[in-house]
Amino acid sequence: MRTPKTIAILALPGVQLLDVSGPLDVFAEANLQAGAEAYRLRVVASRPGAIRSSSGVRLMPDAVIGRDDEADEPIHTLLVAGSPHAAGALADAGVAAWLRARIPAVRRYGSVCSGAFVLAQAGLLNGKRVTTHWAVAEQLARDFPAVTVDADAIHVRDGRLRTAAGVTAGLDLALALVEEDLGRAIAMQVAAQLVMFFKRPGGQMQFSRKGEAAPAGRSALQEVQRWAAANPAAELGIARLAARMGLSARHFARLFAQEVGVTPAAWVEGVRVAAARALLEAGESAPKQVAAACGFSDVDTLRRAFQRRLGITPAEYRRRHGHARL
Numbered sequence: 001m002r003t004p005k006t007i008a009i010l011a012l013p014g015v016q017l018l019d020v021s022g023p024l025d026v027f028a029e030a031n032l033q034a035g036a037e038a039y040r041l042r043v044v045a046s047r048p049g050a051i052r053s054s055s056g057v058r059l060m061p062d063a064v065i066g067r068d069d070e071a072d073e074p075i076h077t078l079l080v081a082g083s084p085h086a087a088g089a090l091a092d093a094g095v096a097a098w099l100r101a102r103i104p105a106v107r108r109y110g111s112v113c114s115g116a117f118v119l120a121q122a123g124l125l126n127g128k129r130v131t132t133h134w135a136v137a138e139q140l141a142r143d144f145p146a147v148t149v150d151a152d153a154i155h156v157r158d159g160r161l162r163t164a165a166g167v168t169a170g171l172d173l174a175l176a177l178v179e180e181d182l183g184r185a186i187a188m189q190v191a192a193q194l195v196m197f198f199k200r201p202g203g204q205m206q207f208s209r210k211g212e213a214a215p216a217g218r219s220a221l222q223e224v225q226r227w228a229a230a231n232p233a234a235e236l237g238i239a240r241l242a243a244r245m246g247l248s249a250r251h252f253a254r255l256f257a258q259e260v261g262v263t264p265a266a267w268v269e270g271v272r273v274a275a276a277r278a279l280l281e282a283g284e285s286a287p288k289q290v291a292a293a294c295g296f297s298d299v300d301t302l303r304r305a306f307q308r309r310l311g312i313t314p315a316e317y318r319r320r321h322g323h324a325r326l
Contacts, residue, residue, distance in 0.1 A: 004040040005076035005107075005181065011043050011061065012083060012095065012118070017053040018167050019081035019112040026174035026190060033189040034182055042075075046095050054084050065098045077177065078106045079162075081170075082113030087136040091121035099124060108177070110162035112170035120144040131156045133166035152311055154200055172200050217259030220245050225260075228268065232275040233295045236268045268295075273309050276302060280318040287314050 007027050011020050020043060027039040045051050045061035052058050080099070083089075099122045103109045111119050116132040117140060119125050126146040131137070137151035150156055155164040155173040164173035175198070179187035191198040215222035215229075224244050228236050241264060242252030256264045275294040279285050285293065291302040299314075306314050 004037045006040045006042060006074060007077045008042045008044050008063075008075045008079070010046070010078065010080045010095070010099075010115075010118075011051050011053075011059060012046055012081070012086075012092070013052060014083040014085055015051060015053050015059070015081045016083050016113060016167060017055055017057055017059065019083075019115065019170050020053075020059065022168060022171045023079065023112065023174035026171055026178060026194065029190045029193055030178045030182060030186060033186050033193070038182055046092060065094060075102065075106045077108040077110075078102060079109070079170075080111040080115035080118045082111065082115040082117075082133070082167075084114075086114035086117045087139050089117070091118075096122035106160070108160050108162055110164070110173070112164045112173065113166050116140060116163055117143075120147055125161070128161050129156055129158045130161070130163040131165050132163065135166070169200075171196055216261070217256070221256065221259055225267070225271075229271050229275075232272045233293055236271075236295060238264050269305055270309070272296060273305050276306070276314065277317065277321075280314055281321050283318060290314065 007024075009020050009023065024041050024043075027041055031038050042062040043051075043059060045064045048064050048067060050058035050060055078099075095118065099119065103124060109119075109124070111130075111132070113133050114136055116125065116130055117136075120140065120143070125144065129148040129150060130140075131150045131153040132140050134151055137149050140147065141149040141151075153165060154169050155162065155176060157176075162173055162177065164170045171194070175187055175191055175196070178190055188198050215225035217225075224241055227244065228234070228241065234240075238249045238253050241256075242249045245252060247255070253264055256267070260267060262270075272294045276290050276296070279290045279293060287299050287302065291297075291299050294302070296302040296305065303313055306312060306317060310317065312320075
């Protein structure tokens with residue numbers, strides 16, 4: 001076995017514990033399956049002492065930026081773990097400087113979940129294609145317009161950069177890195193041992209509740225939205241919705257897009273897909289019944305809407321997310 005590859009995960013205060021422990025467990029299992037130390041695992045902190053995670057559990061780091069020589073030892077792969085509040089946190093100048101100094105020398109670098117914000121604040125994602133948790137993907141794209149954000153991807157590779165979507169996607173990313181380093185056979189053994197997908201089907205939008213936000217806009221618009229959400233099988237064309245507000249279809253469409261942020265048609269499709277998801281998760285209705293109950297003209301229209309919004313078919317969605325029958 002060659003010299004072990006050092007995997008360093010930067011864990012900042014408030015870190016999501018699974019963003020750290022998940023990838024580390026994948027790499028540790030790879031060591032077992034390889035029969036040798038393929039990876040040397042390290043957790044790096046920004047300040048001395050235990051790192052308090054978002055769950056309250058404390059994590060002891062192996063090195064501290066600016067205080068331990070070990071933090072400056074050669075690193076093969078450097079990942080930044082995310083936290084529930086990373087998207088709104090102010091940049092730490094010391095962390096950003098350390099990342100800018102270390103990353104030119106590493107073989108690979110990247111982030112798990114909202115750790116992408118830390119890299120973006122350090123200017124290390126400019127011109128890159130990345131992913132992050134679906135709930136903050138729009139914010140990342142808005143705050144850092146030089147970054148191309150793929151909101152549906154489980155993980156993304158762009159040159160030396162690797163980024164993963166929310167939380168458990170860090171395991172998927174780590175497994176992909178194991179496959180890069182040690183080959184498909186060992187990676188498949190790791191996946192089998194950890195009871196995880198070798199290649200997770202579909203993207204992360206199947207887990208999102210995007211489009212199911214509270215009604216927006218003026219009170220009369222909100223009332224229309226609440227009525228439509230409660231009656232997805234009703235006729236929800238612009239003319240019908242506009243009539244409920246006593247407006248012309250043209251005026252209503254312009255007002256809706258201005259105050260809600262999407263066209264009425266796109267919003268209605270989102271409401272109907274949300275209603276269909278709930279029925280499929282309950283697992284008691286056939287796709288044809290779901291389509292009819294949610295206002296889709298037929299099963300094919302339902303399927304196309306699911307593919308467009310979630311990247312999977314209704315049948316596959318029910319298999320993965322439906323209520324298990326005992």
